[in-house]
Amino acid sequence: MRTFLSLALSTLLVVANVAQAQYMSEGWKPGQPVPSNSLDSAKAAYTPSKESSKTGGSLFDVTSLITSGPLGALLSRSGVNVTERLEQMKAEIAKLWDPRITMITDDNYEDLVVREVLTEEEELDRIWLIIISVTAAQKDGISSIFDKKFDEAYNMTLEAGDLPEVRWARIDYMNVTRVTTKWNVWRGPMLVVASNRGQTLRFYSAQALRPNPELMRNWLLEKRYLDTPPWSSIFAPGGKREFLLDWFSIGFQKFYDYTTMIPRWLFLVLTGTLGSLLLNLMHSKPKPKAQKKSQGAKPVAAKPAASPAPAAASTATTPASSPAKKRKNGRK
Structure with missing residues:
Protein backbone atom coordinates (compact mmCIF):
# COMPACT_ATOMS: atom_id res chain seq x y z
CA MET A 1 0.00 0.00 0.00
CA ARG A 2 2.80 2.42 0.90
CA THR A 3 4.63 1.53 -2.30
CA PHE A 4 1.53 2.38 -4.32
CA LEU A 5 1.08 5.73 -2.54
CA SER A 6 4.70 6.69 -3.05
CA LEU A 7 4.50 5.78 -6.73
CA ALA A 8 1.33 7.85 -7.17
CA LEU A 9 2.86 10.82 -5.35
CA SER A 10 5.97 10.73 -7.50
CA THR A 11 3.84 10.60 -10.65
CA LEU A 12 1.88 13.66 -9.55
CA LEU A 13 5.09 15.56 -8.87
CA VAL A 14 6.44 14.74 -12.32
CA VAL A 15 3.21 15.88 -13.98
CA ALA A 16 3.22 19.10 -11.97
CA ASN A 17 6.81 19.85 -12.97
CA VAL A 18 6.03 19.25 -16.62
CA ALA A 19 2.97 21.50 -16.47
CA GLN A 20 4.98 24.21 -14.73
CA ALA A 21 7.68 23.93 -17.36
CA GLN A 22 5.13 24.36 -20.12
CA TYR A 23 3.54 27.49 -18.69
CA MET A 24 6.61 29.21 -17.20
CA SER A 25 8.58 31.55 -19.46
CA GLU A 26 12.03 33.03 -19.10
CA GLY A 27 10.62 36.53 -18.70
CA TRP A 28 11.59 39.80 -20.34
CA LYS A 29 15.26 40.52 -20.99
CA PRO A 30 16.90 43.88 -21.74
CA GLY A 31 16.91 44.71 -25.45
CA GLN A 32 13.71 42.78 -26.21
CA PRO A 33 10.51 44.58 -27.32
CA VAL A 34 7.85 45.04 -24.71
CA PRO A 35 5.29 42.23 -25.17
CA SER A 36 1.70 43.23 -25.84
CA ASN A 37 -1.27 41.89 -23.95
CA SER A 38 -1.39 38.25 -24.96
CA LEU A 39 -4.84 37.74 -23.47
CA ASP A 40 -6.48 40.28 -25.77
CA SER A 41 -4.73 38.85 -28.79
CA ALA A 42 -5.86 35.37 -27.86
CA LYS A 43 -9.46 36.55 -27.57
CA ALA A 44 -9.25 38.31 -30.91
CA ALA A 45 -7.72 35.29 -32.60
CA TYR A 46 -10.38 32.95 -31.29
CA THR A 47 -13.31 32.32 -33.60
CA PRO A 48 -15.95 29.84 -32.46
CA SER A 49 -16.39 26.90 -34.75
CA LYS A 50 -19.69 25.58 -35.99
CA GLU A 51 -19.50 22.62 -33.65
CA SER A 52 -19.21 24.88 -30.61
CA SER A 53 -22.44 26.66 -31.52
CA LYS A 54 -24.44 23.50 -31.08
CA THR A 55 -26.31 23.11 -27.89
CA GLY A 56 -25.91 20.16 -25.62
CA GLY A 57 -29.47 19.09 -26.25
CA SER A 58 -28.69 18.41 -29.91
CA LEU A 59 -26.77 15.32 -28.87
CA TRP A 97 -52.85 22.10 -40.28
CA ASP A 98 -52.47 25.74 -41.18
CA PRO A 99 -48.77 26.63 -40.79
CA ARG A 100 -49.68 30.21 -39.77
CA ILE A 101 -51.14 28.96 -36.49
CA THR A 102 -48.49 28.55 -33.80
CA MET A 103 -47.58 24.99 -32.88
CA ILE A 104 -47.00 24.63 -29.14
CA THR A 105 -44.60 21.92 -28.03
CA ASP A 106 -43.00 20.87 -24.78
CA ASP A 107 -39.92 22.91 -25.69
CA ASN A 108 -41.48 26.25 -26.63
CA TYR A 109 -44.49 26.47 -24.30
CA GLU A 110 -42.63 28.32 -21.56
CA ASP A 111 -41.15 30.84 -23.99
CA LEU A 112 -44.36 31.47 -25.91
CA VAL A 113 -46.99 31.53 -23.17
CA VAL A 114 -45.36 31.88 -19.76
CA ARG A 115 -42.44 34.20 -20.57
CA GLU A 116 -43.99 36.16 -23.42
CA VAL A 117 -42.70 39.74 -23.59
CA LEU A 118 -45.74 41.93 -22.88
CA THR A 119 -46.61 45.29 -21.45
CA GLU A 120 -48.84 45.52 -18.39
CA GLU A 121 -51.92 46.26 -20.48
CA GLU A 122 -51.17 43.48 -22.96
CA GLU A 123 -50.60 41.02 -20.13
CA LEU A 124 -54.07 41.73 -18.73
CA ASP A 125 -55.75 41.22 -22.11
CA ARG A 126 -53.65 38.40 -23.55
CA ILE A 127 -55.64 35.27 -24.37
CA TRP A 128 -54.28 32.07 -25.86
CA LEU A 129 -56.87 29.99 -27.69
CA ILE A 130 -55.34 26.52 -28.01
CA ILE A 131 -56.83 23.48 -29.68
CA ILE A 132 -55.50 20.08 -28.61
CA SER A 133 -55.74 18.00 -31.76
CA VAL A 134 -55.52 14.25 -32.34
CA THR A 135 -55.85 14.50 -36.12
CA ALA A 136 -52.35 13.08 -36.60
CA ALA A 137 -53.65 9.74 -35.29
CA GLN A 138 -57.29 9.98 -36.46
CA LYS A 139 -57.39 11.81 -39.77
CA ASP A 140 -61.05 11.08 -40.44
CA GLY A 141 -62.42 11.62 -36.94
CA ILE A 142 -64.14 14.51 -35.23
CA SER A 143 -60.78 16.10 -34.49
CA SER A 144 -60.19 16.84 -38.18
CA ILE A 145 -63.57 18.61 -38.35
CA PHE A 146 -62.68 20.79 -35.39
CA ASP A 147 -59.28 21.57 -36.92
CA LYS A 148 -60.89 22.82 -40.11
CA LYS A 149 -63.43 24.96 -38.27
CA PHE A 150 -60.71 26.29 -35.99
CA ASP A 151 -58.66 27.36 -39.02
CA GLU A 152 -61.71 28.99 -40.61
CA ALA A 153 -62.39 30.98 -37.45
CA TYR A 154 -58.75 32.05 -37.44
CA ASN A 155 -59.04 33.28 -41.04
CA MET A 156 -62.20 35.23 -40.24
CA THR A 157 -60.44 36.87 -37.31
CA LEU A 158 -57.49 37.89 -39.49
CA GLU A 159 -59.80 39.42 -42.07
CA ALA A 160 -61.78 41.37 -39.46
CA GLY A 161 -58.80 42.25 -37.28
CA ASP A 162 -61.00 42.67 -34.20
CA LEU A 163 -59.28 40.23 -31.83
CA PRO A 164 -55.70 41.49 -31.49
CA GLU A 165 -55.38 40.19 -27.92
CA VAL A 166 -56.07 36.59 -28.94
CA ARG A 167 -53.25 34.28 -29.95
CA TRP A 168 -54.24 31.14 -31.83
CA ALA A 169 -52.23 27.98 -31.25
CA ARG A 170 -52.41 24.23 -31.70
CA ILE A 171 -51.05 21.27 -29.73
CA ASP A 172 -50.46 17.91 -31.36
CA TYR A 173 -51.60 15.56 -28.63
CA MET A 174 -49.61 12.66 -30.04
CA ASN A 175 -46.28 14.53 -29.87
CA VAL A 176 -46.72 16.78 -26.82
CA THR A 177 -46.43 15.02 -23.48
CA ARG A 178 -45.36 17.34 -20.69
CA VAL A 179 -47.85 20.16 -21.28
CA THR A 180 -50.89 17.91 -21.65
CA THR A 181 -49.90 15.83 -18.63
CA LYS A 182 -49.42 18.93 -16.51
CA TRP A 183 -52.88 20.06 -17.58
CA ASN A 184 -54.30 16.63 -16.76
CA VAL A 185 -55.59 16.23 -20.32
CA TRP A 186 -55.83 12.62 -21.47
CA ARG A 187 -58.01 12.84 -24.57
CA GLY A 188 -58.84 15.09 -27.47
CA PRO A 189 -59.93 17.13 -29.24
CA MET A 190 -60.20 19.85 -26.62
CA LEU A 191 -60.20 23.63 -26.60
CA VAL A 192 -58.17 25.52 -23.99
CA VAL A 193 -58.40 29.21 -23.12
CA ALA A 194 -55.21 30.22 -21.32
CA SER A 195 -54.74 33.63 -19.70
CA ASN A 196 -52.57 35.20 -17.00
CA ARG A 197 -49.44 33.68 -18.57
CA GLY A 198 -50.91 30.19 -18.50
CA GLN A 199 -51.91 30.33 -14.83
CA THR A 200 -55.65 30.55 -15.58
CA LEU A 201 -56.94 27.69 -17.70
CA ARG A 202 -60.42 26.88 -19.01
CA PHE A 203 -61.09 23.60 -20.79
CA TYR A 204 -63.87 22.76 -23.25
CA SER A 205 -64.46 19.32 -24.69
CA ALA A 206 -65.54 18.73 -28.26
CA GLN A 207 -69.08 17.89 -27.14
CA ALA A 208 -69.46 21.23 -25.34
CA LEU A 209 -68.69 23.41 -28.38
CA ARG A 210 -70.25 23.55 -31.81
CA PRO A 211 -67.80 23.34 -34.71
CA ASN A 212 -68.99 26.65 -36.18
CA PRO A 213 -66.43 29.35 -37.05
CA GLU A 214 -68.88 32.23 -36.69
CA LEU A 215 -70.09 31.05 -33.29
CA MET A 216 -66.51 30.58 -32.10
CA ARG A 217 -65.57 34.07 -33.20
CA ASN A 218 -68.60 35.65 -31.51
CA TRP A 219 -67.85 33.61 -28.40
CA LEU A 220 -64.43 35.26 -28.26
CA LEU A 221 -65.70 38.73 -29.08
CA GLU A 222 -68.31 38.64 -26.33
CA LYS A 223 -65.84 37.00 -23.92
CA ARG A 224 -68.36 34.38 -22.97
CA TYR A 225 -65.53 32.10 -21.93
CA LEU A 226 -65.43 34.14 -18.71
CA ASP A 227 -68.73 32.52 -17.74
CA THR A 228 -66.89 29.23 -17.32
CA PRO A 229 -65.04 28.89 -13.99
CA PRO A 230 -61.32 28.22 -14.45
CA TRP A 231 -59.58 25.07 -13.35
CA SER A 232 -59.07 25.49 -9.62
CA SER A 233 -58.26 22.09 -8.12
CA ILE A 234 -55.25 21.38 -5.94
CA PHE A 235 -53.38 20.19 -9.07
CA ALA A 236 -54.14 23.34 -11.08
CA PRO A 237 -51.54 26.09 -11.57
CA GLY A 238 -51.04 27.70 -8.18
CA GLY A 239 -52.57 24.76 -6.31
CA LYS A 240 -51.02 23.00 -3.34
CA ARG A 241 -50.35 19.82 -5.30
CA GLU A 242 -49.32 21.38 -8.58
CA PHE A 243 -45.79 20.05 -8.18
CA LEU A 244 -47.04 16.46 -8.31
CA LEU A 245 -48.37 16.81 -11.83
CA ASP A 246 -45.27 18.78 -12.74
CA TRP A 247 -42.96 15.99 -11.59
CA PHE A 248 -45.13 13.37 -13.23
CA SER A 249 -45.16 15.31 -16.50
CA ILE A 250 -41.35 15.54 -16.50
CA GLY A 251 -40.97 11.80 -15.92
CA PHE A 252 -43.60 11.00 -18.53
CA GLN A 253 -41.84 13.23 -21.03
CA LYS A 254 -38.51 11.46 -20.44
CA PHE A 255 -40.20 8.10 -20.91
CA TYR A 256 -41.82 9.29 -24.13
CA ASP A 257 -38.53 10.67 -25.47
CA TYR A 258 -36.81 7.33 -24.95
CA THR A 259 -39.65 5.24 -26.37
CA THR A 260 -39.80 7.35 -29.53
CA MET A 261 -36.20 6.36 -30.26
CA ILE A 262 -37.34 2.76 -30.73
CA PRO A 263 -38.65 1.96 -34.23
CA ARG A 264 -42.31 1.06 -34.37
CA TRP A 265 -41.72 -2.46 -35.67
CA LEU A 266 -39.20 -3.17 -32.91
CA PHE A 267 -41.53 -1.69 -30.31
CA LEU A 268 -44.34 -3.98 -31.52
CA VAL A 269 -42.04 -7.00 -31.35
CA LEU A 270 -40.92 -6.17 -27.81
CA THR A 271 -44.43 -5.49 -26.52
CA GLY A 272 -45.77 -8.65 -28.17
CA THR A 273 -43.00 -10.75 -26.66
CA LEU A 274 -43.52 -9.31 -23.19
CA GLY A 275 -47.28 -9.76 -23.51
CA SER A 276 -46.99 -13.42 -24.50
CA LEU A 277 -44.57 -14.09 -21.64
CA LEU A 278 -46.94 -12.43 -19.21
CA LEU A 279 -49.92 -14.44 -20.47
CA ASN A 280 -47.98 -17.69 -20.24
CA LEU A 281 -46.94 -16.81 -16.71
CA MET A 282 -50.48 -15.99 -15.64
CA HIS A 283 -52.11 -19.04 -17.23
CA SER A 284 -49.46 -21.63 -16.39
CA LYS A 285 -50.60 -24.50 -14.16
CA PRO A 286 -48.86 -24.85 -10.81
CA LYS A 287 -46.44 -27.75 -10.56
CA PRO A 288 -47.43 -30.58 -8.17
CA LYS A 289 -45.55 -30.38 -4.93
CA ALA A 290 -43.38 -33.41 -4.19
CA GLN A 291 -44.01 -34.92 -0.75
CA LYS A 292 -40.81 -34.90 1.20
CA LYS A 293 -40.26 -37.76 3.65
CA SER A 294 -39.39 -36.52 7.07
CA GLN A 295 -36.10 -37.82 8.36
CA GLY A 296 -36.24 -40.12 11.43
CA ALA A 297 -39.92 -40.85 11.05
CA LYS A 298 -40.91 -44.31 12.20
CA PRO A 299 -42.44 -46.54 9.56
CA VAL A 300 -46.13 -47.06 10.01
CA ALA A 301 -46.98 -50.64 10.98
CA ALA A 302 -48.93 -52.50 8.37
CA LYS A 303 -52.49 -53.26 9.32
CA PRO A 304 -53.35 -56.99 9.66
CA ALA A 305 -55.25 -58.42 6.80
CA ALA A 306 -58.94 -58.66 7.42
CA SER A 307 -60.02 -62.20 8.37
CA PRO A 308 -62.51 -63.82 6.02
CA ALA A 309 -66.10 -63.83 7.07
CA PRO A 310 -67.12 -66.95 9.07
CA ALA A 311 -68.68 -69.66 7.07
CA ALA A 312 -72.40 -69.82 7.27
CA ALA A 313 -74.05 -72.56 9.29
CA SER A 314 -74.28 -75.94 7.64
CA THR A 315 -77.98 -75.89 8.07
CA ALA A 316 -78.09 -72.79 5.95
CA THR A 317 -75.76 -74.09 3.23
CA THR A 318 -76.71 -77.83 3.04
CA PRO A 319 -80.22 -78.95 2.18
CA ALA A 320 -82.28 -80.32 5.06
CA SER A 321 -82.40 -84.14 5.29
CA SER A 322 -85.73 -85.82 4.88
CA PRO A 323 -87.55 -87.44 7.90
CA ALA A 324 -87.44 -90.86 6.25
CA LYS A 325 -83.65 -90.79 6.15
CA LYS A 326 -83.51 -89.92 9.84
CA ARG A 327 -85.69 -92.91 10.76
CA LYS A 328 -83.53 -95.20 8.66
CA ASN A 329 -80.40 -94.12 10.38
CA GLY A 330 -82.07 -94.54 13.76
CA ARG A 331 -82.68 -98.29 13.34
CA LYS A 332 -80.35 -100.77 14.99
Whole structure:
Protein backbone atom coordinates (compact mmCIF):
# COMPACT_ATOMS: atom_id res chain seq x y z
CA MET A 1 0.00 0.00 0.00
CA ARG A 2 2.80 2.42 0.90
CA THR A 3 4.63 1.53 -2.30
CA PHE A 4 1.53 2.38 -4.32
CA LEU A 5 1.08 5.73 -2.54
CA SER A 6 4.70 6.69 -3.05
CA LEU A 7 4.50 5.78 -6.73
CA ALA A 8 1.33 7.85 -7.17
CA LEU A 9 2.86 10.82 -5.35
CA SER A 10 5.97 10.73 -7.50
CA THR A 11 3.84 10.60 -10.65
CA LEU A 12 1.88 13.66 -9.55
CA LEU A 13 5.09 15.56 -8.87
CA VAL A 14 6.44 14.74 -12.32
CA VAL A 15 3.21 15.88 -13.98
CA ALA A 16 3.22 19.10 -11.97
CA ASN A 17 6.81 19.85 -12.97
CA VAL A 18 6.03 19.25 -16.62
CA ALA A 19 2.97 21.50 -16.47
CA GLN A 20 4.98 24.21 -14.73
CA ALA A 21 7.68 23.93 -17.36
CA GLN A 22 5.13 24.36 -20.12
CA TYR A 23 3.54 27.49 -18.69
CA MET A 24 6.61 29.21 -17.20
CA SER A 25 8.58 31.55 -19.46
CA GLU A 26 12.03 33.03 -19.10
CA GLY A 27 10.62 36.53 -18.70
CA TRP A 28 11.59 39.80 -20.34
CA LYS A 29 15.26 40.52 -20.99
CA PRO A 30 16.90 43.88 -21.74
CA GLY A 31 16.91 44.71 -25.45
CA GLN A 32 13.71 42.78 -26.21
CA PRO A 33 10.51 44.58 -27.32
CA VAL A 34 7.85 45.04 -24.71
CA PRO A 35 5.29 42.23 -25.17
CA SER A 36 1.70 43.23 -25.84
CA ASN A 37 -1.27 41.89 -23.95
CA SER A 38 -1.39 38.25 -24.96
CA LEU A 39 -4.84 37.74 -23.47
CA ASP A 40 -6.48 40.28 -25.77
CA SER A 41 -4.73 38.85 -28.79
CA ALA A 42 -5.86 35.37 -27.86
CA LYS A 43 -9.46 36.55 -27.57
CA ALA A 44 -9.25 38.31 -30.91
CA ALA A 45 -7.72 35.29 -32.60
CA TYR A 46 -10.38 32.95 -31.29
CA THR A 47 -13.31 32.32 -33.60
CA PRO A 48 -15.95 29.84 -32.46
CA SER A 49 -16.39 26.90 -34.75
CA LYS A 50 -19.69 25.58 -35.99
CA GLU A 51 -19.50 22.62 -33.65
CA SER A 52 -19.21 24.88 -30.61
CA SER A 53 -22.44 26.66 -31.52
CA LYS A 54 -24.44 23.50 -31.08
CA THR A 55 -26.31 23.11 -27.89
CA GLY A 56 -25.91 20.16 -25.62
CA GLY A 57 -29.47 19.09 -26.25
CA SER A 58 -28.69 18.41 -29.91
CA LEU A 59 -26.77 15.32 -28.87
CA PHE A 60 -30.04 13.80 -27.74
CA ASP A 61 -31.96 14.82 -30.84
CA VAL A 62 -34.14 11.93 -31.92
CA THR A 63 -33.49 12.63 -35.59
CA SER A 64 -29.70 12.45 -35.20
CA LEU A 65 -29.95 9.27 -33.15
CA ILE A 66 -32.07 7.56 -35.79
CA THR A 67 -30.18 8.75 -38.86
CA SER A 68 -26.67 8.17 -37.48
CA GLY A 69 -24.91 5.57 -35.41
CA PRO A 70 -25.58 1.84 -35.31
CA LEU A 71 -29.35 2.29 -35.55
CA GLY A 72 -29.04 4.36 -38.72
CA ALA A 73 -26.62 1.83 -40.22
CA LEU A 74 -28.98 -1.04 -39.41
CA LEU A 75 -31.94 0.74 -41.00
CA SER A 76 -29.95 1.69 -44.09
CA ARG A 77 -28.81 -1.90 -44.56
CA SER A 78 -32.41 -3.06 -44.36
CA GLY A 79 -33.29 -0.65 -47.17
CA VAL A 80 -35.03 2.04 -45.09
CA ASN A 81 -34.21 5.64 -46.01
CA VAL A 82 -34.69 7.29 -42.63
CA THR A 83 -34.09 10.85 -43.84
CA GLU A 84 -36.66 10.50 -46.58
CA ARG A 85 -39.21 9.01 -44.18
CA LEU A 86 -38.73 11.87 -41.72
CA GLU A 87 -39.19 14.44 -44.46
CA GLN A 88 -42.37 12.69 -45.56
CA MET A 89 -43.70 12.76 -42.01
CA LYS A 90 -42.96 16.49 -41.71
CA ALA A 91 -44.68 17.14 -45.03
CA GLU A 92 -47.75 15.17 -43.97
CA ILE A 93 -48.00 17.07 -40.69
CA ALA A 94 -47.66 20.38 -42.55
CA LYS A 95 -50.56 19.39 -44.80
CA LEU A 96 -52.83 18.63 -41.86
CA TRP A 97 -52.85 22.10 -40.28
CA ASP A 98 -52.47 25.74 -41.18
CA PRO A 99 -48.77 26.63 -40.79
CA ARG A 100 -49.68 30.21 -39.77
CA ILE A 101 -51.14 28.96 -36.49
CA THR A 102 -48.49 28.55 -33.80
CA MET A 103 -47.58 24.99 -32.88
CA ILE A 104 -47.00 24.63 -29.14
CA THR A 105 -44.60 21.92 -28.03
CA ASP A 106 -43.00 20.87 -24.78
CA ASP A 107 -39.92 22.91 -25.69
CA ASN A 108 -41.48 26.25 -26.63
CA TYR A 109 -44.49 26.47 -24.30
CA GLU A 110 -42.63 28.32 -21.56
CA ASP A 111 -41.15 30.84 -23.99
CA LEU A 112 -44.36 31.47 -25.91
CA VAL A 113 -46.99 31.53 -23.17
CA VAL A 114 -45.36 31.88 -19.76
CA ARG A 115 -42.44 34.20 -20.57
CA GLU A 116 -43.99 36.16 -23.42
CA VAL A 117 -42.70 39.74 -23.59
CA LEU A 118 -45.74 41.93 -22.88
CA THR A 119 -46.61 45.29 -21.45
CA GLU A 120 -48.84 45.52 -18.39
CA GLU A 121 -51.92 46.26 -20.48
CA GLU A 122 -51.17 43.48 -22.96
CA GLU A 123 -50.60 41.02 -20.13
CA LEU A 124 -54.07 41.73 -18.73
CA ASP A 125 -55.75 41.22 -22.11
CA ARG A 126 -53.65 38.40 -23.55
CA ILE A 127 -55.64 35.27 -24.37
CA TRP A 128 -54.28 32.07 -25.86
CA LEU A 129 -56.87 29.99 -27.69
CA ILE A 130 -55.34 26.52 -28.01
CA ILE A 131 -56.83 23.48 -29.68
CA ILE A 132 -55.50 20.08 -28.61
CA SER A 133 -55.74 18.00 -31.76
CA VAL A 134 -55.52 14.25 -32.34
CA THR A 135 -55.85 14.50 -36.12
CA ALA A 136 -52.35 13.08 -36.60
CA ALA A 137 -53.65 9.74 -35.29
CA GLN A 138 -57.29 9.98 -36.46
CA LYS A 139 -57.39 11.81 -39.77
CA ASP A 140 -61.05 11.08 -40.44
CA GLY A 141 -62.42 11.62 -36.94
CA ILE A 142 -64.14 14.51 -35.23
CA SER A 143 -60.78 16.10 -34.49
CA SER A 144 -60.19 16.84 -38.18
CA ILE A 145 -63.57 18.61 -38.35
CA PHE A 146 -62.68 20.79 -35.39
CA ASP A 147 -59.28 21.57 -36.92
CA LYS A 148 -60.89 22.82 -40.11
CA LYS A 149 -63.43 24.96 -38.27
CA PHE A 150 -60.71 26.29 -35.99
CA ASP A 151 -58.66 27.36 -39.02
CA GLU A 152 -61.71 28.99 -40.61
CA ALA A 153 -62.39 30.98 -37.45
CA TYR A 154 -58.75 32.05 -37.44
CA ASN A 155 -59.04 33.28 -41.04
CA MET A 156 -62.20 35.23 -40.24
CA THR A 157 -60.44 36.87 -37.31
CA LEU A 158 -57.49 37.89 -39.49
CA GLU A 159 -59.80 39.42 -42.07
CA ALA A 160 -61.78 41.37 -39.46
CA GLY A 161 -58.80 42.25 -37.28
CA ASP A 162 -61.00 42.67 -34.20
CA LEU A 163 -59.28 40.23 -31.83
CA PRO A 164 -55.70 41.49 -31.49
CA GLU A 165 -55.38 40.19 -27.92
CA VAL A 166 -56.07 36.59 -28.94
CA ARG A 167 -53.25 34.28 -29.95
CA TRP A 168 -54.24 31.14 -31.83
CA ALA A 169 -52.23 27.98 -31.25
CA ARG A 170 -52.41 24.23 -31.70
CA ILE A 171 -51.05 21.27 -29.73
CA ASP A 172 -50.46 17.91 -31.36
CA TYR A 173 -51.60 15.56 -28.63
CA MET A 174 -49.61 12.66 -30.04
CA ASN A 175 -46.28 14.53 -29.87
CA VAL A 176 -46.72 16.78 -26.82
CA THR A 177 -46.43 15.02 -23.48
CA ARG A 178 -45.36 17.34 -20.69
CA VAL A 179 -47.85 20.16 -21.28
CA THR A 180 -50.89 17.91 -21.65
CA THR A 181 -49.90 15.83 -18.63
CA LYS A 182 -49.42 18.93 -16.51
CA TRP A 183 -52.88 20.06 -17.58
CA ASN A 184 -54.30 16.63 -16.76
CA VAL A 185 -55.59 16.23 -20.32
CA TRP A 186 -55.83 12.62 -21.47
CA ARG A 187 -58.01 12.84 -24.57
CA GLY A 188 -58.84 15.09 -27.47
CA PRO A 189 -59.93 17.13 -29.24
CA MET A 190 -60.20 19.85 -26.62
CA LEU A 191 -60.20 23.63 -26.60
CA VAL A 192 -58.17 25.52 -23.99
CA VAL A 193 -58.40 29.21 -23.12
CA ALA A 194 -55.21 30.22 -21.32
CA SER A 195 -54.74 33.63 -19.70
CA ASN A 196 -52.57 35.20 -17.00
CA ARG A 197 -49.44 33.68 -18.57
CA GLY A 198 -50.91 30.19 -18.50
CA GLN A 199 -51.91 30.33 -14.83
CA THR A 200 -55.65 30.55 -15.58
CA LEU A 201 -56.94 27.69 -17.70
CA ARG A 202 -60.42 26.88 -19.01
CA PHE A 203 -61.09 23.60 -20.79
CA TYR A 204 -63.87 22.76 -23.25
CA SER A 205 -64.46 19.32 -24.69
CA ALA A 206 -65.54 18.73 -28.26
CA GLN A 207 -69.08 17.89 -27.14
CA ALA A 208 -69.46 21.23 -25.34
CA LEU A 209 -68.69 23.41 -28.38
CA ARG A 210 -70.25 23.55 -31.81
CA PRO A 211 -67.80 23.34 -34.71
CA ASN A 212 -68.99 26.65 -36.18
CA PRO A 213 -66.43 29.35 -37.05
CA GLU A 214 -68.88 32.23 -36.69
CA LEU A 215 -70.09 31.05 -33.29
CA MET A 216 -66.51 30.58 -32.10
CA ARG A 217 -65.57 34.07 -33.20
CA ASN A 218 -68.60 35.65 -31.51
CA TRP A 219 -67.85 33.61 -28.40
CA LEU A 220 -64.43 35.26 -28.26
CA LEU A 221 -65.70 38.73 -29.08
CA GLU A 222 -68.31 38.64 -26.33
CA LYS A 223 -65.84 37.00 -23.92
CA ARG A 224 -68.36 34.38 -22.97
CA TYR A 225 -65.53 32.10 -21.93
CA LEU A 226 -65.43 34.14 -18.71
CA ASP A 227 -68.73 32.52 -17.74
CA THR A 228 -66.89 29.23 -17.32
CA PRO A 229 -65.04 28.89 -13.99
CA PRO A 230 -61.32 28.22 -14.45
CA TRP A 231 -59.58 25.07 -13.35
CA SER A 232 -59.07 25.49 -9.62
CA SER A 233 -58.26 22.09 -8.12
CA ILE A 234 -55.25 21.38 -5.94
CA PHE A 235 -53.38 20.19 -9.07
CA ALA A 236 -54.14 23.34 -11.08
CA PRO A 237 -51.54 26.09 -11.57
CA GLY A 238 -51.04 27.70 -8.18
CA GLY A 239 -52.57 24.76 -6.31
CA LYS A 240 -51.02 23.00 -3.34
CA ARG A 241 -50.35 19.82 -5.30
CA GLU A 242 -49.32 21.38 -8.58
CA PHE A 243 -45.79 20.05 -8.18
CA LEU A 244 -47.04 16.46 -8.31
CA LEU A 245 -48.37 16.81 -11.83
CA ASP A 246 -45.27 18.78 -12.74
CA TRP A 247 -42.96 15.99 -11.59
CA PHE A 248 -45.13 13.37 -13.23
CA SER A 249 -45.16 15.31 -16.50
CA ILE A 250 -41.35 15.54 -16.50
CA GLY A 251 -40.97 11.80 -15.92
CA PHE A 252 -43.60 11.00 -18.53
CA GLN A 253 -41.84 13.23 -21.03
CA LYS A 254 -38.51 11.46 -20.44
CA PHE A 255 -40.20 8.10 -20.91
CA TYR A 256 -41.82 9.29 -24.13
CA ASP A 257 -38.53 10.67 -25.47
CA TYR A 258 -36.81 7.33 -24.95
CA THR A 259 -39.65 5.24 -26.37
CA THR A 260 -39.80 7.35 -29.53
CA MET A 261 -36.20 6.36 -30.26
CA ILE A 262 -37.34 2.76 -30.73
CA PRO A 263 -38.65 1.96 -34.23
CA ARG A 264 -42.31 1.06 -34.37
CA TRP A 265 -41.72 -2.46 -35.67
CA LEU A 266 -39.20 -3.17 -32.91
CA PHE A 267 -41.53 -1.69 -30.31
CA LEU A 268 -44.34 -3.98 -31.52
CA VAL A 269 -42.04 -7.00 -31.35
CA LEU A 270 -40.92 -6.17 -27.81
CA THR A 271 -44.43 -5.49 -26.52
CA GLY A 272 -45.77 -8.65 -28.17
CA THR A 273 -43.00 -10.75 -26.66
CA LEU A 274 -43.52 -9.31 -23.19
CA GLY A 275 -47.28 -9.76 -23.51
CA SER A 276 -46.99 -13.42 -24.50
CA LEU A 277 -44.57 -14.09 -21.64
CA LEU A 278 -46.94 -12.43 -19.21
CA LEU A 279 -49.92 -14.44 -20.47
CA ASN A 280 -47.98 -17.69 -20.24
CA LEU A 281 -46.94 -16.81 -16.71
CA MET A 282 -50.48 -15.99 -15.64
CA HIS A 283 -52.11 -19.04 -17.23
CA SER A 284 -49.46 -21.63 -16.39
CA LYS A 285 -50.60 -24.50 -14.16
CA PRO A 286 -48.86 -24.85 -10.81
CA LYS A 287 -46.44 -27.75 -10.56
CA PRO A 288 -47.43 -30.58 -8.17
CA LYS A 289 -45.55 -30.38 -4.93
CA ALA A 290 -43.38 -33.41 -4.19
CA GLN A 291 -44.01 -34.92 -0.75
CA LYS A 292 -40.81 -34.90 1.20
CA LYS A 293 -40.26 -37.76 3.65
CA SER A 294 -39.39 -36.52 7.07
CA GLN A 295 -36.10 -37.82 8.36
CA GLY A 296 -36.24 -40.12 11.43
CA ALA A 297 -39.92 -40.85 11.05
CA LYS A 298 -40.91 -44.31 12.20
CA PRO A 299 -42.44 -46.54 9.56
CA VAL A 300 -46.13 -47.06 10.01
CA ALA A 301 -46.98 -50.64 10.98
CA ALA A 302 -48.93 -52.50 8.37
CA LYS A 303 -52.49 -53.26 9.32
CA PRO A 304 -53.35 -56.99 9.66
CA ALA A 305 -55.25 -58.42 6.80
CA ALA A 306 -58.94 -58.66 7.42
CA SER A 307 -60.02 -62.20 8.37
CA PRO A 308 -62.51 -63.82 6.02
CA ALA A 309 -66.10 -63.83 7.07
CA PRO A 310 -67.12 -66.95 9.07
CA ALA A 311 -68.68 -69.66 7.07
CA ALA A 312 -72.40 -69.82 7.27
CA ALA A 313 -74.05 -72.56 9.29
CA SER A 314 -74.28 -75.94 7.64
CA THR A 315 -77.98 -75.89 8.07
CA ALA A 316 -78.09 -72.79 5.95
CA THR A 317 -75.76 -74.09 3.23
CA THR A 318 -76.71 -77.83 3.04
CA PRO A 319 -80.22 -78.95 2.18
CA ALA A 320 -82.28 -80.32 5.06
CA SER A 321 -82.40 -84.14 5.29
CA SER A 322 -85.73 -85.82 4.88
CA PRO A 323 -87.55 -87.44 7.90
CA ALA A 324 -87.44 -90.86 6.25
CA LYS A 325 -83.65 -90.79 6.15
CA LYS A 326 -83.51 -89.92 9.84
CA ARG A 327 -85.69 -92.91 10.76
CA LYS A 328 -83.53 -95.20 8.66
CA ASN A 329 -80.40 -94.12 10.38
CA GLY A 330 -82.07 -94.54 13.76
CA ARG A 331 -82.68 -98.29 13.34
CA LYS A 332 -80.35 -100.77 14.99
